[in-house]
Amino acid sequence: MDGTDIIERPNFCEACAIRNRAICADLDNQEIDLLNKIGRRRQLQVGEQLLWEGDEAVLVANVVEGVLKLSTATADGREQIVGLVYSSDFVGRPFSETTPYGVEALTDATVCVFRRKDFDRFALDHPRLANKLLERTLTELDRSRRWILLLGKLNAEERVASFLIEVGRRLEVDVDQPANLSGRSEFSLPLSRQQIADILGLTIETVSRQFTRFKKDGIIQMPTSRTIIVPDIKALINRAG
Amino acid sequence: MDGTDIIERPNFCEACAIRNRAICADLDNQEIDLLNKIGRRRQLQVGEQLLWEGDEAVLVANVVEGVLKLSTATADGREQIVGLVYSSDFVGRPFSETTPYGVEALTDATVCVFRRKDFDRFALDHPRLANKLLERTLTELDRSRRWILLLGKLNAEERVASFLIEVGRRLEVDVDQPANLSGRSEFSLPLSRQQIADILGLTIETVSRQFTRFKKDGIIQMPTSRTIIVPDIKALINRAG
């Protein structure tokens, strides 16, 4: 390394926590350097919005840390959350002029953002990235179809139980506690009751009542309204239909 | 062409109706020939099943003609239709060992099937195909998220209206009647009332009652139970929320 080698833009990828899990996993070092040039890190605070529904699709991003929600609204303003993205997930709409949903941080978050057009071009030039994105998109489509089943056929109790199982699982992928094996699980909800309702197609009151029921039945404990302890996952799974 | 050039397998792609709309659109002639070698045409009759939920994912396919449904069921047998695929759409689950939903023909149909593993390999070797598939998958994900909005937030009337608009639009892409401009639309439903109910997360009776209501209000006409005439799309859109 000599004096001309001035670091203008730090290569975040090198020490990136999701380097081997996100869509960049299959890229070689040279490709990573290129990708690093067109991307940049950005911090988001709780409630901060990254994209607005219907806007021009200017950005796409990898989630490095934190949880974000994707949401759409009806003409008269009813909001539905249509997806949650976690650490190592991809967010945004490549190859389209407009963003079909808004994206907002549910927790403080770190994302790795790209100008959508830069990203589109990079994806077209780098099949390894495109393939990873394809696999992720297919998985996300499977997930959203399971959500369609939930909304179409499950009752309130089954929905809330399914939601807790899903969120618990997705949050614990990072934590990887050996405790998982015991069937016990503890996690912090990244959503308010209103947001949970907007995911499950229920009202805030119905969600609250289901939580209370689960507590009374000993299926969950709730030291605070956002801390969930599931002593025995099986019991919860039984309620999920 | 000499005597050694025996045509063992007709090249269906050459005269394929969806050659320029399906995921093979961007392939050159050489690539098409290769793809043609690993694929074959198959006819499906109404009600015939192409894939079973939970089975090993052996096949993927392009829909040449007809409409198919994708469905999942809850543990206790409640069925939810999670997607419809039309002419030029892709169906199946690449890059996965199991099929997350069943696929069944709603009309007589023609599909262009591939062994999943052959297709996976081809996609990895041919970025132009992979990119087309990616775009389609992203579009399908957008669609399924709009469906989540429908199931989460719309009431029965809005759901049925939205459904009619969506089906009408997707069927008429092929027909391309100039009549579309007039705001008038006529089409044949490829689904029974039960199937419509299983898409909309409603019961057969509720669907029927909504149809009757729309008829009485002059928003649709129904010469037969599967023929829908929408004199003025705007009126229907108003009911869709």
Add this chain to the structure above:
DNA sequence: CGATAAATTGAGGACAATCAAAGAGTGTGG
């Protein structure tokens, strides 16, 4: 034409929504 399935219509009931109020948690300023 008769048999079977699909669709419609009606009556009553259940589950979740709505409306209303109290309780718990959080943050601010005196």
Add this chain to the structure above:
DNA sequence: CCACACTCTTTGATTGTCCTCAATTTATCG
């Protein structure tokens, strides 16, 4: 540090939409 305001959550009472059950009508097909 505590009082006050504000938001979020919980709980209760009532309403309404859609489901369930049942019967009839219409369509489909041998």
